[in-house]
Every structure is written in structure tokens, then in C-alpha cells.
Amino acid sequence: MTSPSTGISTATAGPRSRWRLPDAWTAGVVITAALLALPVLTVFSFVFYPAGEVWTHLVETVLADYVRNSLALMVGVGVGTLLMGVTCAWLTSVCDFPGRRLFEWALLLPMAIPAYIIAFTYTGMLGFEGPVQSQIREWTGWGYGDYWFPEIRSLGGAIAMLSLVLYPYVYLLARAAFLDQSVAPLEVGRTLGAGRWRSFFTIALPLARPAVIAGVSLALMETLADYGTVQYFGVSTFTTGIFRTWFGLGDGAAAAQLSAVLMSFVLVLILIELWSRRRARFHQTGTGSQRSSRVVLVGVHRWSAFLACFLPLMLGFLLPAGQLAVWAVAAAPGMVDSGFLALALNSVTLAGVAALIVLVLALFMAYGKRVRGAFMTSAAVRIAGMGYAVPGTVIAVGVMLPFARIDNAVDSWMRDGFGISTGLLLSGTVFALLFAYSVRFLAVALNSVESGLARIRPNMDHAARSLGLSPGAVLRRVHVPLMSRTLLTAGLLVFVDVLKELPATLILRPFNFNTLAVRAYELASDERLADSSPAALSIVLAGIVPVILVSRAVTGPRRSRAPAA
Amino acid sequence: MHRKPKFFLITLLAATAAGFSVPALSESEVNLYSARQEALIKPLLEKFTEETGIRVNLVTGKADALLKRLESEGRNSPADVLLTVDAGRLHRAKALGVIQAIDSPVLEAAIPASYRDPEGDWWGLSLRARPIMYARDRVNPDELESYEALVQDKWRGRICIRSSDNIYNQSLVASMIASDGAAAAEQWARGLVANFARPPRGGDRDQIKAVASGQCDIAIANTYYLGHMLASTDEAEQSAAEKLAIFWPNQDGRGTHVNVSGAAVTRSARNREEAVRLIEFLSTDSAQTWYAQVNYEYPVKSGVAWSPTLTDWGTFKADQVNLEVLGELNTEAVRIMDRAGWK
Numbered sequence: 015m016t017s018p019s020t021g022i023s024t025a026t027a028g029p030r031s032r033w034r035l036p037d038a039w040t041a042g043v044v045i046t047a048a049l050l051a052l053p054v055l056t057v058f059s060f061v062f063y064p065a066g067e068v069w070t071h072l073v074e075t076v077l078a079d080y081v082r083n084s085l086a087l088m089v090g091v092g093v094g095t096l097l098m099g100v101t102c103a104w105l106t107s108v109c110d111f112p113g114r115r116l117f118e119w120a121l122l123l124p125m126a127i128p129a130y131i132i133a134f135t136y137t138g139m140l141g142f143e144g145p146v147q148s149q150i151r152e153w154t155g156w157g158y159g160d161y162w163f164p165e166i167r168s169l170g171g172a173i174a175m176l177s178l179v180l181y182p183y184v185y186l187l188a189r190a191a192f193l194d195q196s197v198a199p200l201e202v203g204r205t206l207g208a209g210r211w212r213s214f215f216t217i218a219l220p221l222a223r224p225a226v227i228a229g230v231s232l233a234l235m236e237t238l239a240d241y242g243t244v245q246y247f248g249v250s251t252f253t254t255g256i257f258r259t260w261f262g263l264g265d266g267a268a269a270a271q272l273s274a275v276l277m278s279f280v281l282v283l284i285l286i287e288l289w290s291r292r293r294a295r296f297h298q299t300g301t302g303s304q305r306s307s308r309v310v311l312v313g314v315h316r317w318s319a320f321l322a323c324f325l326p327l328m329l330g331f332l333l334p335a336g337q338l339a340v341w342a343v344a345a346a347p348g349m350v351d352s353g354f355l356a357l358a359l360n361s362v363t364l365a366g367v368a369a370l371i372v373l374v375l376a377l378f379m380a381y382g383k384r385v386r387g388a389f390m391t392s393a394a395v396r397i398a399g400m401g402y403a404v405p406g407t408v409i410a411v412g413v414m415l416p417f418a419r420i421d422n423a424v425d426s427w428m429r430d431g432f433g434i435s436t437g438l439l440l441s442g443t444v445f446a447l448l449f450a451y452s453v454r455f456l457a458v459a460l461n462s463v464e465s466g467l468a469r470i471r472p473n474m475d476h477a478a479r480s481l482g483l484s485p486g487a488v489l490r491r492v493h494v495p496l497m498s499r500t501l502l503t504a505g506l507l508v509f510v511d512v513l514k515e516l517p518a519t520l521i522l523r524p525f526n527f528n529t530l531a532v533r534a535y536e537l538a539s540d541e542r543l544a545d546s547s548p549a550a551l552s553i554v555l556a557g558i559v560p561v562i563l564v565s566r567a568v569t570g571p572r573r574s575r576a577p578a579a
Numbered sequence: 580m581h582r583k584p585k586f587f588l589i590t591l592l593a594a595t596a597a598g599f600s601v602p603a604l605s606e607s608e609v610n611l612y613s614a615r616q617e618a619l620i621k622p623l624l625e626k627f628t629e630e631t632g633i634r635v636n637l638v639t640g641k642a643d644a645l646l647k648r649l650e651s652e653g654r655n656s657p658a659d660v661l662l663t664v665d666a667g668r669l670h671r672a673k674a675l676g677v678i679q680a681i682d683s684p685v686l687e688a689a690i691p692a693s694y695r696d697p698e699g700d701w702w703g704l705s706l707r708a709r710p711i712m713y714a715r716d717r718v719n720p721d722e723l724e725s726y727e728a729l730v731q732d733k734w735r736g737r738i739c740i741r742s743s744d745n746i747y748n749q750s751l752v753a754s755m756i757a758s759d760g761a762a763a764a765e766q767w768a769r770g771l772v773a774n775f776a777r778p779p780r781g782g783d784r785d786q787i788k789a790v791a792s793g794q795c796d797i798a799i800a801n802t803y804y805l806g807h808m809l810a811s812t813d814e815a816e817q818s819a820a821e822k823l824a825i826f827w828p829n830q831d832g833r834g835t836h837v838n839v840s841g842a843a844v845t846r847s848a849r850n851r852e853e854a855v856r857l858i859e860f861l862s863t864d865s866a867q868t869w870y871a872q873v874n875y876e877y878p879v880k881s882g883v884a885w886s887p888t889l890t891d892w893g894t895f896k897a898d899q900v901n902l903e904v905l906g907e908l909n910t911e912a913v914r915i916m917d918r919a920g921w922k
Binding site: 071072074075076137141142143148157158167245246247248250254257258260261262263264344407410411414415418419421422425435437438441442517520521522523524525526527528532533536537539540541542544 | 643
């Protein structure tokens, strides 16, 4: 890995990027990035401990499985989210067909369902003992082994589950890009004789590429970090391997080295993304407002479009949420007690505060990179965002170790100097939790904010600067108002993610502090699916409102121009 | 609109301040790190507070993570008591030096020597048995004998058991190593894998359901899962559980594999006296009965009444191997399962 301090910019063009003493923006970005990279670096530091012959054992037995499954999972989820996300985004952005209005926002709903919850519900429905297969057996009189039915708890099942809850990232960003696209290039294409399909593949999709890739890379990073789904489905990946090596084999160094391999997957992803953009620029010249009317689909196209949008919504949201609701109705009397409201309040407050912090950090870093596009700032921003692909437990341990060290050092110093014990100041506080969320979810906000900033032409900056505004003032007075919708989107995405977050919350939370996710997990991990459903359903419900707001934020420009709609 | 940021900032500061505040310093309290989930410990803790006036502050989580937290917080850790659901982690806690020995005549009288640390570092509170469960309609219990005998050819394609990621299976294999030696345990693991009806997936309840629905004929699972299913309000779950019966293996030899849930006082404990009182409370008859009735676990204390469900399953001889040994053999057990291809 390239450390930011050794980065000397040679590649990027332009006079601004030549090496010089770091100014306030660069220094600010690099320091913030270093702080946010602290947990990941802490875990990485174990890489240099000798891991003994555990590696020989891993290579001889399970490592090939980890690599094969993790790669297959990434390819599968990549293709799945890309197909569903881009298709739905394109259809709802430029076409008109039955239900389009509804799909615009409803297609985001699967985002509100935690991956491990959807895995539990589908197992409940489609497993061998579930209602579907039982019914088949009842009708046919077949028994086990007499018929073939897709096994939900398998690699393929894990790909399906993760694709269903992660495609909204691609959909969201791609749709924002399609909506922002000025109609001019498309019309130029048409006049040059390109058909509708050709203009999609040769003009609209390439123009939306940064957004689409940003969406897919978010989905893939989340996939790499997933533990709950793959563990439940019995698919051995790097994530399950890390835990097995760490706790089962009792080897922290080897586990850290496995984490390092996992991170190298992410680095490759990032490099591919950077390479794909190379020196292309994707600023829009128009404001995107002069789009001509939608393409009204007719005949079979009408209903294929409907189906293409309805299937992800049904499989990713309606079915699992419906199953949760059925369970919840039965279980609610026993499970919804006076403490339940406190759980919901904790979850929502925590998610709200975390979203705000992450948003401010992301804006600061993305803008720092824009005004100081040097290698150093770019690298710092990239590294700070890597936390998204690291399993929450690993991040949590990475937060816990340095915080406890700081606490204990301060305590010793105070005891020696003043005879006062300060105890633990940071560890086991909400602050530690918020820090962990920032590390884990910065990439979510960063990707949105960056692609939002990328759509603002640099001449805006130049114009504002030439009028005497400082970079900070340009950000405040030009960019933030211009990107208010992007910012809202970024903040709400983090909100929903924190709402669903489990492992870091579980390890780092203070005494007597629970969230909906903790409650849902504790019961679900004990295979009490029905009992966990009220909490799981509440997570989904709390996530729906922000998801709808996100959708309105994305659709906003069009609506505001057509108040009658 | 431009006033919003200020409001957010205040919220933020308030939230951060709230985070800094440590649990209120009332006269007497005790801080608990518990690997037993909230629903299965809170009612007992409330009863403790009611009886003693000592407040209990609780963090639940996975045992390994709680141990890591305890270890990194060091001498300033606020935790007074660590509660785990297996002896392996208690052993690990002792090895890490994060718990301390206590001297309690009450605990010594209540808990048999085989279910506590010889030096008084940790104390078992309930037993969790992991026997064989079989389909009543397809398996004659006379065919069953021991864990070892499950590798016989007649069981090919008939056995369900969860992943080797799970600590219960790791402990089970560790107990095989302790009894039969590493080479024999590996041989056994290979034989068992060869008899799997399907690749391991899901938890213990899933294995029970798989037997009930005919995917396999035999499962190895902890008894309390079966107990919960029998008492379930969901009829399908209940009738599934009724299709299975428990067979206690190795009764002519070392006995059925059991693990303990247990507690220890942390090294950093500032409320040591309250911590000891809490553990003593958990060993009283009423608390011991509670485990049996609410979570279908076996009390460690002899002479405590069993629930009807436990009585139905019958008495059994439990493996008396020192649970410390299982903790020590855990790593080797995982390696053996890796080599045997036990996913």
C-alpha cells in the first residue's frame, strides 16, 4: 500500500499539483484521513507479527475456498446489482409505463432491510422445511431427494440476497446521473441516426459511468464486509475465515493478514475504478432541465418494463417485509415492551448524529480533494474510505485498541502526576461508537458527495474564486446550495446504514444501551426468527422514511419544474 | 434554513456529552459483560436488584468481542463480572489474565468441583448438553451407541450438524481429542463428514428441523434448542420438535458431552463485593431453577428441581473431562475440522 506521506505527484497534469509544502486544506484532509484510517492501520499493524505455521495450515485446507467464494460472491453481486440497478434506473428516468411514479421511490426500499435479515426470511420461506417446499411435497407426495429445488443457503443464494438489498445503491446513483444528464448529447445521437438502444449504450451509460461504478463499488465493498449472510448460509469467505482464524485458531496475526488480503481486493477495486476514469472528465454543460418528454412505452415493452421494475421490488422488499410483518403480528405481544420505544429512539438518534458527522467529514474531504487535486489528498481520501469494505467487527477492534491505549495512558499520567484516576474517557462511550461509524461509512457519503461535486463544472469554482471568495466560502456559498440534494442523499444513506449496523454497535456500545439492530440480532442468532421480527421490522420502517426522502431528493429537479405533477 | 447547523451542533454536543457520562455513581452497583443475550439474563438480574438493591449495568455481546474489550481496557475496565456461555472462553479469559480468583464458601458449596476452575477463577452456572437427536419414526435407538459410532457406514448420508465455526462443535471435537487422542479424533471427523446428509448450514434448530422434515435422520444439537421448539407458540415448530427424541451417547464410557455457562470476577473489578454477590445469587436454588425452566439448561447445583421437559428427557451421565482441557484443545480441534473438510 502506498502511504500518503511518500506520495509525490507526477502523474496528474496541471500546475496546481506540483509538489509543495502542504497548505491548510491538504493538511486538514490528510490529518482527518489519518485519524479515520487509524482503526484499519491498527489492525494492519498485526500483519508484521509472526503468524507461525497457521498459514501453512490455511493454505493446505481452507484458503482456496475463501478466495474462490469471495471472488464468486463479488462477481455475482457485481453483475446482479449492475443489471437490476441500471435497468431500473434507466426505465424510471426516461420511459413512461404503468407504475413508474411508484417505482421511482419504491425501488429504493430494499435498502432498508439488513442483509442478514433478508437471508433469515428467505430461509424461512424457501428452505426445505419452509411453506413453499412443504406445499410442493404435500401436493406431490415427494420426499427429500425426490425433486430438485434451488438451495437458498448456498453461494448462489448469498449472491441473490446481497444483490437484492444492494442494487439500490447502483439504482440511486445511476438514476441521479441519468436525470442530471442534459438531453443534448442524446439528441445529437438521435439526429446522427443512433437508435434508442444504441444511444443508451453509447451515450447515456458511458456518461453515467462514474455514478454507476461508484454504486457498484459501494455494493461490492458491502459484500466483502458481509458476515451475517455468508455465515448463516455456510459459505466460507474471507470474512468468516478472519473470525475463524482469530477466535477459533486463536491467531490474531494470521487473522490480520487475512484482513490485509481482503483489503487488497478493495485496493484492486479502487484501482480499476480510477483506471476506468483515467483522465476523462464528466462535467455536465447544461443544467439538465431541458429534457424532452419521456418515451412512452407501448405494447409488450410496457409490461416488460413494469416487470423489470416490479421483480426487484417484490423480491427485495415486498416478500421479505411481508414475511416479517406476518411473524411480527404473531410475536409482537410478547416482544414489544416498554423498552422497545427506547431501542427505537436510540437507533434513530444514533443514526441521525452519525449521518451528520459523516456528511461533514465527507464534504470536507471531497472538497479538499477538488481544490487540492494532488496525489497526496487523493490517496488520503481513498484510504479514509476503505473502512467500508472491512467487516464491522474488525473496525470495532481497531477502534477499541487505540482508544483504550489512549485512555490508559492518560489515566496513568494523571495518577502519577495528580493522584487522580480518570478511568476510561473514550472507550465504551457513544463517542467511540460514532467514530467507528464514521470510519465504516465514510465511503458511502464520500462516493455520493464526490460524484455530486464532479457534476459541478470547475468554471463555477473559477468564477467564484475570481470574485474573491476563499475555497471554504466557495464550498459554503456555491457548492453546498448546488448540491443540497446530493448532500441529503448522502446523509440519509449513512443514516440507513447506521440503523442496520450491528457488529461495531455490539462491541463498542456503553452499558445499558441497546439498539433495534442489537435486539433483532440477539433473537435471530438464537434462531428465534419470529421473536426478532418486531425489531427487524422496526428497522425497516425507520429506514423507509429516509429512503423515500432520498428518492424525492433525486427526483426533485423534475418535479419542481412541473408543479402540476 | 441557515440556523439548522447550529441546532445540529447542539444535538451533537449533547449526544457526545451523554456518551462520556459513565454509569451513575449510586451507592452500590455492578457492571456486567455478558455473552448470554439480554432476553436470557435480564429477568434474573432484575430479581437480583430487587433482592439486594444492587443495580446491574449490562453490556451483551459475542464472547470473543467482550473478551477483546476487557483485554484492551485493561486495569481501567469498568466491568466487574464476565458471563460466558461456554467454558472455552472462560479458560481464554483466565489465560489472558483478565479475571481473578475469588474465595466464596457459598459457591464452593453450590457448584461441583468439575464445573468450576480449580483455582477459583471461574464458576460454572448451568450445563448445556449436546447429545444425539434422532427421528422417532426412522431410527431405532438401539442402533445408537456413542459419538464414535456415528462414523459407521449405516449412517451414510443421514447425519445433520452445523458448521465447525460454532464453538459447540469445536468443544465437542476437543472432547474427542481429550478422550481418544488427536489422530483418532481426526479419523472420526473425516468419517462424520462422510456421513453428512448435506453441507453444514444454519444453526442447531435448523438441524432439528432437517431431521423432522426427513432431510436427515440424526442431528447433534444442544438440548435447549429442542426445549424451546417444544414450547414454541408456532405449531409447525412444535410438531417438528415432537418428531425427535434424545439419545444420550457414551453412557457406558465417558458420558455425553456437556459445556457450562459460567461467570468470573474481572481483574479490574471495582465492585468486587457486589460482583461476588451477583455470582452467588446466580448459584442459588431459585436462579438455578430459572435456567432450567426458561432456557432448558441443566442446573449445575445438584438437588435443584428440573423442569418437566428436562425430566422427560431423562437423566444421563455427563462427560467429566476438565473443561479447562477443552479450552486448551480448541485450536487443535479447529485444525482437525479444517483438515477433515468440515465446513
